[in-house]
Amino acid sequence: MPETAIKDKCKRCMLYADSRLFCAQLSEDELCELSDRSRTLSMKRGDTLEDEALAHWPIVAIDGGVLSMQHLLQDGRKTIAAFFMRGDILDLRNVTNRNRGALIALGKVSLCRLSPAVFEQVMAQNAKAQKVIWENLRDQAFRAFDHSGDIAKKQALEKLASFIFECRNRQEHFGKTELIEIPVRRIDLAEYLGMQPETVSRCFKDLEKRGILEAQSLGAVRITNVPLLRRIANGDKDVSTGRDGEGGIKILKIA
Amino acid sequence: MPETAIKDKCKRCMLYADSRLFCAQLSEDELCELSDRSRTLSMKRGDTLEDEALAHWPIVAIDGGVLSMQHLLQDGRKTIAAFFMRGDILDLRNVTNRNRGALIALGKVSLCRLSPAVFEQVMAQNAKAQKVIWENLRDQAFRAFDHSGDIAKKQALEKLASFIFECRNRQEHFGKTELIEIPVRRIDLAEYLGMQPETVSRCFKDLEKRGILEAQSLGAVRITNVPLLRRIANGDKDVSTGRDGEGGIKILKIA
DNA sequence: GCCCCGGATTGATCTCGATCAACATTTGCT
DNA sequence: AGCAAATGTTGATCGAGATCAATCCGGGGC
Numbered sequence: 001m002p003e004t005a006i007k008d009k010c011k012r013c014m015l016y017a018d019s020r021l022f023c024a025q026l027s028e029d030e031l032c033e034l035s036d037r038s039r040t041l042s043m044k045r046g047d048t049l050e051d052e053a054l055a056h057w058p059i060v061a062i063d064g065g066v067l068s069m070q071h072l073l074q075d076g077r078k079t080i081a082a083f084f085m086r087g088d089i090l091d092l093r094n095v096t097n098r099n100r101g102a103l104i105a106l107g108k109v110s111l112c113r114l115s116p117a118v119f120e121q122v123m124a125q126n127a128k129a130q131k132v133i134w135e136n137l138r139d140q141a142f143r144a145f146d147h148s149g150d151i152a153k154k155q156a157l158e159k160l161a162s163f164i165f166e167c168r169n170r171q172e173h174f175g176k177t178e179l180i181e182i183p184v185r186r187i188d189l190a191e192y193l194g195m196q197p198e199t200v201s202r203c204f205k206d207l208e209k210r211g212i213l214e215a216q217s218l219g220a221v222r223i224t225n226v227p228l229l230r231r232i233a234n235g236d237k238d239v240s241t242g243r244d245g246e247g248g249i250k251i252l253k254i255a
Numbered sequence: 256m257p258e259t260a261i262k263d264k265c266k267r268c269m270l271y272a273d274s275r276l277f278c279a280q281l282s283e284d285e286l287c288e289l290s291d292r293s294r295t296l297s298m299k300r301g302d303t304l305e306d307e308a309l310a311h312w313p314i315v316a317i318d319g320g321v322l323s324m325q326h327l328l329q330d331g332r333k334t335i336a337a338f339f340m341r342g343d344i345l346d347l348r349n350v351t352n353r354n355r356g357a358l359i360a361l362g363k364v365s366l367c368r369l370s371p372a373v374f375e376q377v378m379a380q381n382a383k384a385q386k387v388i389w390e391n392l393r394d395q396a397f398r399a400f401d402h403s404g405d406i407a408k409k410q411a412l413e414k415l416a417s418f419i420f421e422c423r424n425r426q427e428h429f430g431k432t433e434l435i436e437i438p439v440r441r442i443d444l445a446e447y448l449g450m451q452p453e454t455v456s457r458c459f460k461d462l463e464k465r466g467i468l469e470a471q472s473l474g475a476v477r478i479t480n481v482p483l484l485r486r487i488a489n490g491d492k493d494v495s496t497g498r499d500g501e502g503g504i505k506i507l508k509i510a
Numbered sequence: 511g512c513c514c515c516g517g518a519t520t521g522a523t524c525t526c527g528a529t530c531a532a533c534a535t536t537t538g539c540t
Numbered sequence: 541a542g543c544a545a546a547t548g549t550t551g552a553t554c555g556a557g558a559t560c561a562a563t564c565c566g567g568g569g570c
Contacts, residue, residue: 071404073413073490081404091393100397101404123389127379134378137392138346142355144399149326149336149356152406152449156557158328186518194407196558201519218518218566235328411527441548451528456549473536473548 007035013063014086015112021087022061022136025129030122037115043067043105054103057113058092065109066183070191071101080192082144083184085170089114089136106184151194154235159193160203161233164213164221178223179216186218262290268318269341270367276342277316277391280384285377292370298322298360309358312368313347320364321438325446326356335447337399338439340425344369344391361443406449409490414448415458416488419468419476433478434471441473 010016010031016023023031039057043049049060049067060067067084081101084090092100093116122129143166150162167180182189190197204221207213212225212232223229231239265271265286271278278286294312298304304315304322315322322339336356339345347355348371377384398421405417423435437444445452459476462468467480467487478484 069400069404071401073408074486075490075492077408077490079404079407081400081407091389094390095393095397101400123385124382130378130385134346134389134392135349137389137396138350141392141396141399142350144396144403145324145336145356146326148399148403148406149324149334151403152334152336152446153328153332187516191407197518198520198559199557202557205519231329235330235332237330442546452548453529453550454527457527460549 006031009040010035013040013110013112015061015063018087020132022089022129022132025126025132026122027126030118030126030129034115034118034122037118039113041111041113043109043111045105045107047105047109049103053113054092058095059114059116059119060090060092060103061112061114062086062088062090063110063112065111066106067109067111068104068106068184068188068192069101070104078191079194080188082140082147083192084140085183087136088140089133091119091137106188156193156195156199157203157206158232158235159195160200160207161229163189163193164223164229165233168223178226179220180223181220183219261286264295265290268295268365268367270316270318273342275387277344277384277387280381280387281377282381285373285381285384289370289373289377292373294368296366296368298364298366300360300362302360302364304358308368309347313350314369314371314374315345315347315358316367316369317341317343317345318365318367320366321361322364322366323359323361323439323443323447324356325359333446334449335443337395337402338447339395340438342391343395344388346374346392361439402447411448411450411454412458412461413487413490414450415455415462416484418444418448419478419484420488423478433481434475435478436475438474 006016006028010023013023015021016031018024023034026034040063043065054060062084064086067088068080069082069084071079071081073079083106090103123133124130147166150159154162164180164182167182168178171181184192186200187197190200193200204213204215207229208215210228212223212229214222214224216222228239261271261283265278268278270276271286273279278289281289295318298320309315317339319341322343323335324337324339326334326336328334338361345358378388402421405414409417419435419437422437423433426436439447441455442452445455448455459468459470462484463470465483467478467484469477469479471477
């Protein structure tokens with residue numbers, strides 16, 4: 001077998017199979033070198049990427065599943081600051097643990113610890129790959145800015161509506177259907193949105209009662225009234241308080 | 256004057272004068288080309304970077320002042336998702352306005368709209384410059400993750416304490432003093448932390464009453480009890496609720 | 511299949527911070 | 541400097557969502 005044959009582990013990995021993702025941008029030689037010097041890892045719910053492991057492998061690329069960044073307060077309160085999913089690349093080189101939360105899997109996660117040396121080399125040489133990782137990091141940052149805005153002033157119902165749209169934006173679209181996958185448990189969702197699981201539950205029920213969405217299961221919903229959900233997400237009080245029961249008649253107050 | 260003479264506008268700009276920032280990494284030729292194809296801009300409180308202007312100049316480097324990213328809800332509620340300060344570089348190429356808030360100055364801001372072509376060229380050629388902008392974007396992302404965690408579950412007092420530490424981390428250290436500059440108004444601070452100006456005011460007063468900090472003016476405070484403020488920021492309920500009036504005696508519950 | 515247990519739901523109560531209102535102070539403009 | 545408008549502070553009241561408590565699932569292991 002020639003030195004440059006693409007490894008099976010890479011052929012099975014979405015980072016290579018999806019033409020928009022990082023490994024698909026690499027030349028055969030680059031991919032093989034990166035592959036040889038990198039290590040895949042499977043995690044299950046609750047597993048943590050330990051500091052010690054991260055010191056050696058500070059660059060992590062997500063193949064599938066949902067990895068969370070969690071902040072733990074001293075009295076036990078917990079928050080999820082971010083979700084990382086397929087295609088996301090985390091560069092934790094020189095990130096002091098002061099401003100980095102724990103990285104914890106929220107289900108089965110498969111990821112690849114990339115060799116920092118090869119990563120750096122590819123970043124310097126391969127403009128296409130550089131563009132992909134730059135845009136990925138930029139997306140992560142903008143998603144975080146958005147999320148900060150969402151949880152700062154929005155009410156519970158509005159936060160949940162925004163989150164459903166965030167899921168919709170991130171998932172590969174299943175045709176034209178408004179079937180949205182919710183890839184995390186209620187409890188994680190609550191921690192991400194800064195609310196209690198009880199409140200999340202109540203808000204889902206409220207949206208169902210108003211005919212805005214249907215629960216398919218705990219892990220998926222179908223939006224039955226996209227414009228109305230959008231208005232709630234955008235903080236239109238006349239809708240979110242339920243005063244306008246018929247829905248969608250009132251003219252939007254577009255700034 | 257030779258073609259490669261460094262322009263006055265660059266000599267006066269901290270992006271060049273501070274050796275850690277972007278323009279200081281460039282060769283004289285690179286700097287001059289970038290300078291020729293870029294445009295400085297001064298803004299005053301309330302000025303907005305318009306979409307139209309950003310379409311032509313999507314890359315913005317902050318020389319000084321505080322620029323905010325604001326999200327406006329339909330009923331008038333407003334949140335500040337992020338602060339951008341000296342050295343921050345915003346790359347808004349291909350960012351749909353859907354997930355980008357308005358960019359509004361919170362005081363006098365001086366910035367430089369960088370030529371995308373030259374920026375891209377420098378990013379491809381100059382490894383040192385590439386490292387600086389990569390790390391800057393990474394800092395922005397991690398700061399946003401942190402901030403999301405802060406505002407999701409923390410109480411008002413805890414959020415304010417965290418914010419004071421955020422200011423402390425970001426400012427160039429004035430010697431060893433615990434004098435912290437608060438570079439934004441109360442009202443902006445409230446929008447950033449997802450609370451009301453009244454609450455911000457009450458929390459500052461509370462921290463003063465407890466002897467944890469002294470207000471020097473609206474724009475600066477001196478921390479007089481750093482460990483206690485840290486415990487509040489970290490969500491130690493025994494402290495933040497004021498039950499432990501003497502402060503600092505109780506043993507920390509480190510997880 | 512059955513058991514088991516973490517997660518999800520539902521209901522009742524309470525609290526922190528939002529809101530409203532009045533007043534003080536700072537900032538910006540001429 | 542002096543005025544007007546914007547911002548900040550203080551006090552009183554109210555409500556959305558946290559908290560507490562009691563079930564109710566659903567899916568993984570044997």
